[in-house]
Amino acid sequence: MFNRYRTLGLIVILLVFCYFLYQFVSPTLKIDHLVREMNQSSVVSKSMKHVVLIAQELDNPFWRAVEKGANEAAMQRGIAIDYMGPIRINPTEQTKLLEKSIAAKPDAILVQGMKGQPYTQLINKAIDQGIPVITIDADEPDSKRIAYVGTDNREAGKRMGELVIQDTAERGRIGVIIGSEWADNQQLRLEGFRSMISNTPGYEIVAVRSSNISRIQAAKQTEALLKQYPRIQTMVGLSSLDAAGIVEGLKAADRADVRVFGFDDLEVTKEGITDGLITASVVQQPREIGAQAVELVDAVFKGDAIPVQHFIATSTLDRDDMKSKGNSP
CATH class of the missing domain: 3.40.50.2300 (Response regulator)
Known part of the structure; x- marks a missing residue:
């Protein structure tokens, strides 16, 4: 009986270990998968410009709205958007995504700015390799990024x-x-x-x-x-x-x-x-942020000058606004 309980205990410990191991490695596996997809899409559509959009968190509603605006603007300009981001907010994984995206050599990168010398160095590395980088949502003014698009x-x-x-x-x-x-x-x-x-x-x-x-x-x-x-x-x-x-x-x-x-x-x-x-x-206007970022990237592709800071206006919302829009019960 004792051996049986010990065996069951070991199985439970093993399952718990496997679960936490999966949670630890799954973001990295997801990153590798996304980068492979980006490389494959680049091979299929060589005529299109490929822009990587790196979110702070993959399925965050704000970032999905940014993605939607970017895709809408990209479709009008013959640009392909490769959207990716950590499954959960994770500065380390976000940095890995940027590093692997640079290695894939896209035509441009849209990325949230983030504090930290390694991140700044990666943005500079991309610029030095001829890959335009525009920061969105949060700026990285100490880097060589060519512009910031987002809220003031x-x-x-x-x-x-x-x-x-x-x-x-x-x-x-x-x-x-x-x-x-x-x-x-x-x-x-x-x-x-x-x-x-x-x-x-x-x-x-x-x-x-x-x-x-x-x-x-x-x-x-x-x-x-x-x-x-x-x-x-x-x-x-x-x-x-x-x-x-x-x-x-x-x-x-x-x-x-x-x-x-x-x-x-x-x-x-x-x-x-x-x-x-x-x-x-x-x-904020995340959809507009995504659209404006792509418009600026397209201007860069055409050799046009763009503003270093491109602020998107905010508004306020209260109960009176909701009533005026017919959203009150």
């Missing part, structure tokens, strides 16, 4: 600050959830937000936490923040999944007295605004 993230952070100050009378203690500590766009949004809050009497950012671009983590971080700082009156999320996660964290903490502000207009965010769970959101 510092100004977007300021706009968030204006929303909070206008709509949170006597709710000056603020908790902030950012998407990633690695992404320059998140730091710039936080910087812009801080500049507004620090110059307004009665308002204070009591803590900042990272969700790692995860709705579940945003919920967990919110619940932990409220336990540590129970006097928080306002929660702000600076990436697209944060607001929905914050709402879930508030429910878990049994707090209905905290106002929530978010980023972007995912369906779950719009539902939260309609239901009064989210006060307002700063909205």
Whole structure:
């Protein structure tokens, strides 16, 4: 009997080990598969320009919208888009993707900027090999990238600050959830937000936490923040999944007295605004970002000069906007 239980225990341990091994290697296997597909497509359509679009996270709704806009613009210009990204946000895998994409020698690369010398060096390597690189969503200004296309993230952070100050009378203690500590766009949004809050009497950012671009983590971080700082009156999320996660964290903490502000207009965010769970959101235009990035790449292919910074405007969304669009129940 003892030997039987020991055997079963060993089998369970082996299965758990295999599961975690698969989780560890599967992103790399996916990267290799995507790069092979890119190489094969390049052989089939030599007449087309091939542009690699590297997302921060493969199936993130924001990045899928960027992909859609890029593909729409590419179809009009005879350009093929090879879209890829880590299965889950992972700076190491994102760096590997960039490295392998350069080795595949595409005609251009669109990629999110990311802090770190190895990443900057890879962008420089691509430029030195004659591969144009445009950063999107987050810039890498210390690299040789030829342009940035995306939100003016510092100004977007300021706009968030204006929303909070206008709509949170006597709710000056603020908790902030950012998407990633690695992404320059998140730091710039936080910087812009801080500049507004620090110059307004009665308002204070009591803590900042990272969700790692995860709705579940945003919920967990919110619940932990409220336990540590129970006097928080306002929660702000600076990436697209944060607001929905914050709402879930508030429910878990049994707090209905905290106002929530978010980023972007995912369906779950719009539902939260309609239901009064989210006060307002700063909205980017990811589809337009993808389209404009491809337009600039096409201009580079034609030898035209392009602006170093190409900002795409943001807007705001609140319950009145939802009512005017007929989205109110």
